[in-house]
Amino acid sequence: MKILVAIKRVVDYNVKVRPTSDGKGVDIANAKKSINPFCEIAVEEAVRLKEAKQADEVIVVSVGADAVQEQLRTAMALGADRAIQVKTDAELEPLAIAKALAAIVEQEQPGLVILGKQSIDGDNNQTGQMLAALTNRPQGTFASELVVNDNDVQVTREVDGGLQTLSLSLPAIITTDLRLNEPRYASLPNIMKAKRKPLAVTELSELGIDAEPKVVITAVEAPAQRKAGIKVESVAELVDKLKNEAKVIA
Template sequence: MKVLVAVKRVVDYNVKVRPKADGSDVDIANVKMSINPFCEIAVEEAVRLKEKGVASEIVVVSMGPKQCQEQIRTALALGADRGIQVETDAELQPLAVAKCLKAIVEKEAPQLVILGKQSIDGDNNQTGQMLAALTGMGQGTFASEVNVEGESVKVTREIDGGLQTVELTLPAVVTTDLRLNEPRYASLPNIMKAKRKPLDVTTPEELGVDIAPRTKTLKVEPPAERQAGIKVADVAELVEKLKSEAKVI
């Protein structure tokens, strides 16, 4: 079974992002970049499926400037077999990403596509669902457990009321949640081996995909700073402050 995994290059989650002076976007100059954490979970799940003998090949795909090959190589070091980069310097919105993935799915014909449920930069949570709609595949989102059984996959997903298990006929699209697994660290030997693994480069134009943006960012600004809290001596003082100062009761 071939598994296709999408990974995204984002600002490392340990970095405190800052907007540009003109408020047009986030300033990423000289900022550490990494694989989106949810995408890293997707790679780990694919590698675990391969270790169980369920998956025979793992193909990793990423979209963006040439630098995103670093994240593809990281995924290869974690256990993926080969990589595909859709190279472009243009801004890629979820629909454009989903269309590019659809073109790659049609070419590669994977039985399972695994994506992170969202990226930590845009926080859109749209690409997986859009890809499933475009390809006509079943979808299991927010997966906390994935079990492949023959020609189907059972996905336990997190919902407001608890857990829901859905069964999908392969091929299918799965998006990963935080509790699905804990990604491993890449060992030095595997990092060296990853440099020799195949990595193909294509472009949206070669895939025949229109990546024109559908939405426009008007302004980027940091959240308002919260005022420091205070300590109260007892419940009576708390109630008094809620009445007189916060005016919520």
């Protein structure tokens, strides 16, 4: 079975981003970039499936400018066999990205497509679901456990009431949650090997994708500062403040 993993280049989760001075976007100049954390989990799960002899090949794909090749090489250092870059300098919305991924799915015909449930920049949580609709494949979102069989995959997913287990016929689309696994670190020998692994480049224009944005950003601002907490001397004082100031109890 062939597994396709979609990854995204984002500002590293340790970096504190700020709005630009004009309030039209986010200042990410010179900020460290990394693989989206949920995408790292997707790569790790695909590599584990290959190590368990349940997959023959792991392919990583990313949509973006040439800078995404850094993250594609990192994914190959983590165990992916080859990479595909869908090249574009435009900032794409989830639907356009899903359409680009659908075109790659049509070319590669993977048995399983794994994506992070969302990226930490846009936090849209849309691409996986849109990809499933475009490719007419069953989907399992927020996966915390995967069990792959010959013709289906058992997906345990996190829902508000606890856990839900789905049985999906292959080929299928999976989006990963935090508790699916703990990604590994790339070793130096694997980083060197990744430089020699194949990386194909496809222009977005060649796929015939409508990449025109449908959403207009009108303003970007930092979240409001939270007020400092207070200390109380007794339970009675706490109850009094909850009742008369916060008004959260009667």
